[in-house]
Amino acid sequence: MNATSTTPTRQSEATPFALPARSLEGVGKRPFGIYIHVPFCATRCGYCDFNTYTAGELGTSASPQSWLEGLRRELDLAAEMTGAPAAKTVFVGGGTPSLLGGDGLSDVLSAVRSSFGLASGAEVTTESNPESTSPEFFDALRSAGFTRISLGMQSAAQHVLKILDRTHTPGRAVAAAKEARAAGFSHVNLDLIYGTPGERDQDLDASLDAVLSADVDHVSAYALIVEDGTAMARKVRRGELPAPDDDVLASRYERIDSRLSEAGLHWYEVSNWAKAETADSGDTRCRHNLGYWDGGDWWGAGPGAHSHVGGVRWWNVKHPARYAEQLALGELPVGGSEDLTAEDEHMERVMLTARLRTGLPLSELSASERLSAEQVVVDGLAVIENDHVVLTDRGRLLADAVIRTILT
Missing domain, CATH: 1.10.10 (Arc Repressor Mutant, subunit A)
Structure with a gap:
């Protein structure tokens, strides 16, 4: 079969969005999750091409409050369209969700509860930047009903973080992971990025030492990809930074897998490792991401979020102001779709x-x-x-x- 032989049927944003009846058959019987996209960041990282905005980029055109109001409307419309199957997983990503604070993220989860509701034993994850967390933050999330924390660590080497334009200090991610565990979170993930220009073998080893010292039950490790249109891509194009080397990336991956496996974290997806499930820990894998990989359904709410239900995929308009405007008119903020x-x-x-x-x-x-x-x-x-x-x-x-x- 030729992987590029078909072109999905696409729908433009000018056409009012509606899911066909056939795609709604079986909703709730297949895995169903909710993804929430928080588009706000304090600063823009040079390697990132996600749909995110700093306060300076948004100006007065949008705010966390207008975004939250829009989010509530989208979730209500989504529940009406799908029949409101209880969410088995919720994942709040971004952007930097932790900028909303514990109260803001509690409001987000309340919006999911009031529209779809949560299935018994639901996994509820939020991404967080280590610098915008604290013991009080994790206590608030635990009280609100979050069950899993994913922290962006990237590296333990200061000079690597600087190349990535990350603002947190090297030790903060480990400290945040320990604070999350102290607050009662048994499921904590640390994200690593490997292959950054200037990263040395000893830098990767230091990062792995730090990860293992945090005693987390899940690690994600991604090779650096230089995305077109990013500040890092421009630096590589100008010769200011070398492009990632494939042989180096392969060597680093092998090192990561070896160290994590020795420590009892085993791969279950090419870029993800988790501790073995026990009667006390339950499933340590990210069940929300498994829903994506296993062909489940999910509704992605927020600017630029992608969704998939019953063979139909769609994505929201990207800008937070336009997102809020369309929802204020009672319209789903769909920017386009494809019928697979x-x-x-x-x-x-x-x-x-x-x-x-x-x-x-x-x-x-x-x-x-x-x-x-x-x-x-x-x-x-x-x-x-x-x-x-x-x-x-x-x-x-x-x-x-x-x-x-x-x-x-």
Whole structure:
């Protein structure tokens, strides 16, 4: 199958948005989550291309209050359209959600409760910048009903943080993780970025030492990608910074996997590691992200947020002012959508499940794709476990190439 052979049916923002009846069939029976996008940041990091805005960039056109009012309206409209299935997971991302403070994030979760409600045992996560957290902040989140914290650490090396334009001090992320655990959060994640220009082996080792000292149950580690349009991309283009080196990135990934595995954190997705589940800890993996990877449904609320329900994907307008304006008129702030074909959904299923430790089911592959998968196994990039194609250690380094091979 040619991975680029189909073009989804697209709907422009000029067309009022409505989900077809077929996409609503089974809503609530499949995993259903809510993603909340907080578009505010104190400063703009040089590598970031997310839909975020500083106060200076927004001026008086939008505020956290107008955003929250819009968010409540969007969630109410979303619940009306979908039949309000109880959310099994909630993930507040950004941007910098912790800039809202404990009270602001409590208001966000209250808006989810009043529109969709939370399923029993729901996972409720918020991202946080270590510098905008405190013991009181974590206490407030715990009281509000949050169950999981994800902290942006990136690196323990000051000069690496400076290149990334991160404002937190190297030790603050570990301190924040310990404060979150002291507040009663058993599920705490630390994010790392590796391969930043100027990062040395000893810098990565220091970062891993710091992560392990925090005793968290989940770690995400992402290779630096220089995105077009970012300040970092301009520096690389001008020769002020070298581009990330693929061989260095591979070596760093292997080092991360080795250190985390030795410490009892095992990969369950190419860029994510978690401690083993126990009777006390429950599932330590990020259940919200597993919903994405396993083909579940989710409603993404907030400026620029993406959603997927029953084979229909859509995204909101990006600017917070326009987002609030459309909702004030009683309209969903949809900027565009696409109706996925069966071939599109199959391609995405292969792309996502192949990256999981549980692997890609052979039953979902066509005859030609199975032959391609067999070649991947012969090449040592995957093995067959319980009728699933599972990436080997070397295959994880070449995951994108493995997926292309299977799909073409």
